[in-house]
Amino acid sequence: MYNIKVVHSKREDDTMKLKRSERLIDMTQRLLDNPHTLISLTTFTTLYQSAKSSISEDIAIIKKTFEKQGVGIIRTVPGAAGGVIFVPKIKREQALAAAEKLKEQMNDASRLLPGGYIYLSDLLAKPNVLHDLGKMIASAYEDKKIDAVMTVATKGVPIAQTVANYLNVPFVIVRRDSKITEGSTVSINYVSGSSSRVEKMELSKRTLPSGSNVLIVDDFLKAGGTINGMRSLIQEFDSTTAGAVVFCESGVSNHNVSDYSSIIKITEIDTESQKIKAVLGNFFDKHEFL
Amino acid sequence: MYNIKVVHSKREDDTMKLKRSERLIDMTQRLLDNPHTLISLTTFTTLYQSAKSSISEDIAIIKKTFEKQGVGIIRTVPGAAGGVIFVPKIKREQALAAAEKLKEQMNDASRLLPGGYIYLSDLLAKPNVLHDLGKMIASAYEDKKIDAVMTVATKGVPIAQTVANYLNVPFVIVRRDSKITEGSTVSINYVSGSSSRVEKMELSKRTLPSGSNVLIVDDFLKAGGTINGMRSLIQEFDSTTAGAVVFCESGVSNHNVSDYSSIIKITEIDTESQKIKAVLGNFFDKHEFL
Numbered sequence: 001m002y003n004i005k006v007v008h009s010k011r012e013d014d015t016m017k018l019k020r021s022e023r024l025i026d027m028t029q030r031l032l033d034n035p036h037t038l039i040s041l042t043t044f045t046t047l048y049q050s051a052k053s054s055i056s057e058d059i060a061i062i063k064k065t066f067e068k069q070g071v072g073i074i075r076t077v078p079g080a081a082g083g084v085i086f087v088p089k090i091k092r093e094q095a096l097a098a099a100e101k102l103k104e105q106m107n108d109a110s111r112l113l114p115g116g117y118i119y120l121s122d123l124l125a126k127p128n129v130l131h132d133l134g135k136m137i138a139s140a141y142e143d144k145k146i147d148a149v150m151t152v153a154t155k156g157v158p159i160a161q162t163v164a165n166y167l168n169v170p171f172v173i174v175r176r177d178s179k180i181t182e183g184s185t186v187s188i189n190y191v192s193g194s195s196s197r198v199e200k201m202e203l204s205k206r207t208l209p210s211g212s213n214v215l216i217v218d219d220f221l222k223a224g225g226t227i228n229g230m231r232s233l234i235q236e237f238d239s240t241t242a243g244a245v246v247f248c249e250s251g252v253s254n255h256n257v258s259d260y261s262s263i264i265k266i267t268e269i270d271t272e273s274q275k276i277k278a279v280l281g282n283f284f285d286k287h288e289f290l
Numbered sequence: 291m292y293n294i295k296v297v298h299s300k301r302e303d304d305t306m307k308l309k310r311s312e313r314l315i316d317m318t319q320r321l322l323d324n325p326h327t328l329i330s331l332t333t334f335t336t337l338y339q340s341a342k343s344s345i346s347e348d349i350a351i352i353k354k355t356f357e358k359q360g361v362g363i364i365r366t367v368p369g370a371a372g373g374v375i376f377v378p379k380i381k382r383e384q385a386l387a388a389a390e391k392l393k394e395q396m397n398d399a400s401r402l403l404p405g406g407y408i409y410l411s412d413l414l415a416k417p418n419v420l421h422d423l424g425k426m427i428a429s430a431y432e433d434k435k436i437d438a439v440m441t442v443a444t445k446g447v448p449i450a451q452t453v454a455n456y457l458n459v460p461f462v463i464v465r466r467d468s469k470i471t472e473g474s475t476v477s478i479n480y481v482s483g484s485s486s487r488v489e490k491m492e493l494s495k496r497t498l499p500s501g502s503n504v505l506i507v508d509d510f511l512k513a514g515g516t517i518n519g520m521r522s523l524i525q526e527f528d529s530t531t532a533g534a535v536v537f538c539e540s541g542v543s544n545h546n547v548s549d550y551s552s553i554i555k556i557t558e559i560d561t562e563s564q565k566i567k568a569v570l571g572n573f574f575d576k577h578e579f580l
Contacts, residue, residue, distance in 0.1 A: 018355075021314055025355040028318040033421070065308075065315040117471045121494060125460040130451070131323070153444040154463060155471065161420070161448050170415040173444060177467075181407045181445065181510075204411060220471075 023048050024058055031062065031074070031086040036142075036168040040083035059084055070094045070290055072139075088166045090139045092289035098132035099263055099280055106248065106264055106278035116269050118276070120219055120248065124158045133263065134162030137217060137245050140261075140287035141167065144242045147212040148172050150234065152201065152226055156218040159247060163217055172207045172214075174230060176200065186236050190229030201229050203237070210238035221249040224257025249281055261286045313338050314348055321352065321364070321376040326432075326458040330373035349374055360384045360580055362429075378456045380429045382579035388422035389553055389570055396538065396554055396568035406559050408566070410509055410538065414448045423553065424452030427507060427535050430551075430577035431457065434532045437502040438462050440524065442491065442516055446508040449537060453507055462497045462504075464520060466490065476526050480519030491519050493527070500528035511539040514547025539571055551576045 018026065027044065044055045063074040070091035074084050102123065111119045123129050137159075149171040151160035157173055164171035175182070176199065187202035208214070216230050227244050234241050249255075249262035252269050262281030269276055308316065317334065334345045353364040360381035364374050392413065401409045413419050427449075439461040441450035447463055454461035465472070466489065477492035498504070506520050517534050524531050539545075539552035542559050552571030559566055 020311070021351050022355045022358075024311055024314050025318045025352050026359055028315045029322060029356075029359070029361055032319060032322055061311050062315050065312045066319075068312075069316055069319070071319055113471060113473055119471065119473050119494075119496065121463070121472060121497060122460070125454075125462060125497070127455045127458050127460075130455070154447065154465070154469075157444065157447045158451050158461075161451050164415075165417045165420070168417050170412070170417075171448075172415060173411070175444070179444075181403060181409065182411060183403055183409050204409075206409065207411060207415070 018048050018050075020054070020058065023050065023054075024061065027058055028062055031084070032071075034168070035072070035086050035088050035138075035166055038077060038083045038085050040081075043083070067290070073290065087142050088135055088138055089142060089290040090135050092284070095132075095136040095139070095289060096280070096284060098136065099284070102129065102132070103264055103278045103280060106266070107276060109274040109276055112269065112271055112274060112276055114271070116222075116250065116252065116271070118220070118248065118250075118266065118269075120155070124155065124219060124247070130158055130162040133159055133247060134166045136263070136283070137163045137215075138166030139289065140245070140283070141215055141243060144215070145213055146215045146242055147239075148208060148214050150174060150208075150214050150216050150230055151218055152176070152230065155220070159217045159219060163215065167215075172203060174201050174203045174233060176202075186233070188229060188232050188236060190225055190232060192223070192225040199225075199229075201226075201233060203233055208234075208237045208239060212237065212239040213242045214239050215242045216244040218244075218246045219248065221246040221255065221257070221260065221262060222253050224255045224260075227257050227260060245283065246281075248278075308338050308340075310344070310348065313340065313344075314351065317348055318352055321374075322361075324458070325362070325376050325378050325428075325456055328367060328373045328375050330371075333373070357580070363580065377432050378425055378428055379432065379580040380425050382574070385422075385426040385429070385579060386570070386574060388426065389574070392419065392422070393554055393568045393570060396556070397566060399564040399566055402559065402561055402564060402566055404561070406512075406540065406542065406561070408510070408538065408540075408556065408559075410445070414445065414509060414537070420448055420452040423449055423537060424456045426553070426573070427453045427505075428456030429579065430535070430573070431505055431533060434505070435503055436505045436532055437529075438498060438504050440464060440498075440504050440506050440520055441508055442466070442520065445510070449507045449509060453505065457505075462493060464491050464493045464523060466492075476523070478519060478522050478526060480515055480522060482513070482515040489515075489519075491516075491523060493523055498524075498527045498529060502527065502529040503532045504529050505532045506534040508534075508536045509538065511536040511545065511547070511550065511552060512543055514545045514550075517547050517550060535573065536571075538568075 072088040149160045149164040152174045160171040182204040184205045185202040192199045244260040246262045248264045251265045251267045261283040263283050265281040362378040439450045439454040442464045450461040472494040474495045475492040482489045504524050534550040536552045538554045541555045541557045551573040553573050555571040557567050
């Protein structure tokens with residue numbers, strides 16, 4: 001009697017016969033946890049000891065619900081090596097609503113810092129804000145075969161990480177100062193747009209394989225020197241730039257960068273009268289949504 | 291005719307009558323997306339136009355499935371202001387399996403860098419690794435009423451962000467160099483354990499409210515100076531340290547830090563014979579799991 005019980009409970013752990021309701025919950029969780037990952041139908045039929053037809057029905061329900069709720073799409077890859085892939089996508093109205101909320105938070109004169117800089121660290125440290133940003137940026141680039149997300153230390157890191165998370169690719173961090181813990185690096189010189197000084201940025205050699213298609217993200221675009229620097233660095237790694245997205249661009253300084261998009265744009269900064277005005281950036285004109 | 295259709299579709303967007311299967315998928319997604327957040331039953335009954343009893347049944351099924359699969363627990367808060375809270379938790383065997391995989395990847399002599407440092411950037415840039423680390427650390431501290439996760443720039447940031455994500459609290463980044471974009475800062479001097487030099491670290495004044503209960507995380511513990519520095523900084527902000535967790539500790543150098551836990555411990559480094567040996571750290575003896 002005892003032995004049978006033990007065997008039974010072990011079997012439940014490895015492969016389990018679940019009711020449809022439990023199966024739907026478990027499949028939903030596995031798909032959400034593994035975006036941009038091909039999961040074969042056999043994985044599910046083995047896991048739940050269910051027929052392929054039942055699993056296909058389950059997937060159809062999940063697919064429909066995800067699309068309706070703006071969670072994402074489920075792509076089906078046919079054939080023996082096929083399966084399903086969950087791709088996080090956001091609806092235009094969801095993205096706009098999230099951006100409007102961010103815009104309101106940016107319209108706050110206490111964010112003004114000397115030199116026309118803006119305090120953003122509070123926003124970029126909040127899980128909810130990062131979820132929204134990550135999802136909208138990853139959604140816009142989901143079909144661009146991105147291999148890595150690149151940013152520059154330190155403030156771009158949270159955005160890069162959340163985008164990389166939704167795209168399920170690694171992120172690479174470019175540094176302005178060399179650290180021993182990075183091993184050997186490739187460095188380039190670039191012109192900092194705002195100060196017209198020549199500066200250096202570097203990336204660990206092991207971090208980015210050649211031939212990568214790289215999405216650049218950053219927190220703030222002032223004059224564009226950093227983004228142009230990252231483009232050059234990507235070339236040094238024999239890789240291509242898929243695009244560049246910044247959380248916030250300053251519309252009051254001149255850019256020398258083209259082909260980027262911004263979620264928020266600052267159109268007015270007046271440190272004397274303590275005024276700041278934010279509008280939505282060009283991100284929403286440039287990209288497709290669910 | 292047209293008008294009625296439009297009204298109907300709008301109504302579906304705001305509040306929708308869903309089948310149980312779709313409701314389960316949607317609730318699962320909402321709970322997973324909002325950890326450590328109280329969601330009232332009324333939110334669900336309004337959203338799905340369903341009876342409280344049906345929603346309670348749905349939650350019971352999700353709760354059971356989440357516990358069985360090691361996704362987390364669902365706490366029920368009774369009363370008029372009550373509802374449900376999803377708390378990410380990991381099973382001991384899941385955490386151990388993830389840590390064993392990391393340990394294997396650490397046992398790789400090509401990670402050795404001059405000075406007894408170890409290259410970790412590849413691991414800490416992978417979404418899957420960060421998921422595992424974030425979930426196990428957040429799981430261990432889920433009942434400690436954490437208000438913020440603290441780390442030092444740059445390499446600790448990905449770990450802090452993933453832990454903060456699972457705990458649904460902000461993360462704060464301490465810096466060794468001051469940046470204009472941080473506004474005014476509080477700085478302390480600390481003794482770097484490995485070099486016995488006096489160094490400086492600082493944190494933006496706006497970042498951490500006084501009275502916060504702070505969890506410290508970092509990528510690598512060599513001599514412990516950085517962690518002790520962060521503890522002092524937390525005191526400067528009239529806050530308390532809830533604990534300190536590092537991804538990897540070096541067991542070959544002497545620590546002057548107590549009361550921390552590590553996921554991985556390096557017990558042997560030999561740069562001459564190119565040898566590195568990693569074992570599991572004390573994290574798994576110190577904490578409770580699902």
